[in-house]
Amino acid sequence: MKILVINAGSSSVKYQLFDMTDERVLAKGICERIAIPGGKFKHKVPGRPDYEADIEMKNHREALELIVKTLTDKDLGVISSMSEIAAVGHRVLHGGEKFSGSVLVNEDVINAIIECSELGPLHNPHNLTGIRACEEIMGKDCPQVAVFDTGFHQTMPDYAYLYALPYEYYEKYKIRRYGFHGTSHRYISKRAAEMLGKDIKNLKIVTCHLGNGSSVAAIDGGKCLDTSMGLTPLEGLIMGTRCGSIDPAIVPLIMEKEHMTPKEVDEMMNKKSGILGVSQKTSDNRDIEAGAKAGDKRCQLIENMIVHQLVKLIGGYAAAMGGVDAVVFTGGIGENNPHYRSRVANKLKFIGAEINEELNAKRGIEADLSADPQNTKLHIMVIPTNEELMIARDTLEIVTTK
Secondary structure, eight states: OEEEEEEEOSSOEEEEEEETTTTEEEEEEEEESTTSSSOEEEEEOTTSOOEEEEOOOSSHHHHHHHHHHHHTOTTTOSSSSGGGEEEEEEEESOOTTTOSSOEEOOHHHHHHHHHGGGTSTTTHHHHHHHHHHHHHHHOTTSOEEEEETTGGGGGOOHHHHOOSSOHHHHHHHOOSOOOSOHHHHHHHHHHHHHHHTSOGGGOEEEEEEOSSSOEEEEEETTEEEEESOOSSTTSSSOOSSOOOSOOTTHHHHHHHHHTOOHHHHHHHHHHSOHHHHHHSSOOOHHHHHHHHHTTOHHHHHHHHHHHHHHHHHHHHHHHHHTOOSEEEEEHHHHHHOHHHHHHHHHHTGGGTBOBOHHHHTSSSOOEEOBSSTTTOSBEEEEOOOOHHHHHHHHHHHHHHHO
């Protein structure tokens, strides 16, 4: 069975086509700058030269038509017709309290995604556009599945997800912690259990998804107990352009001092803060890593801030779970920055962490980095995330059991 996975953003559509008989990626690519001059299309098939073209796309429907046309093209494609695609899995950012797992798309689900757009205004409308476009192009007989970033975190208890604000705001506006990167946290925690040869129900794991957006999760027995992102992806760790957790009183203070509107201060915290805000020159952690090695004090400060925040979260989550068996790193930074992994592991020696520095020095690997994996008290692991495969697996499970 072949499953198409779609991740529709505001001006882009990413895709991967899986053959689920062996979970092999047949093709993947991206449509960029949709409805913006200078549209670009990139298509990759394993074992073939990459294909790139400058193509204008007026809307998401045109982008999806281009994807399907390319997948079935006699020279560029990997399938003979669109009918070979058994189902489509969609990444959807926010499911609110309505969805704790992935679901088959119907009108009720679409209406719920629209309702949740208030909580995810930058993503949900575009995710829905992708669903609608696929429905128009592939027909209503082709099943579509929505996989929610927030779904995995719906197992959090109320004492972990509620904020100490007047309770009426939760009742009226559903203001609470939701968490994000759920598909990634779910994938790497399951994969960690497989690598350790243990039942995930018997494990306490802290997962660290570190990239331009970063979040940490406490996973006890395969279920999320707590996570660092909140109502929005702004809360938690320092990120590429997001400030992460700050004293809320800072917001009205800056608004008064700088004469900023709510929209302006929201943009400042989301797009002008974090690594970019502190460094005043870049949001890319690779630049920070290079700068820190060259002796740049501001870059070294940022690294110290990130490590300090990570260790606080990991230690706090270990305490909340009553122990921790593994700490897992993933994401662009988590997979490719040995320096952070080494520094965090060194700080966690008091609870049994000790890593193989030679193995840790490698980038982009999947490994248990522990110095003595058979006898360690705390496994430090790196696992490349695969959210698309998780979406494909969920889609397969739902369409074969519906």
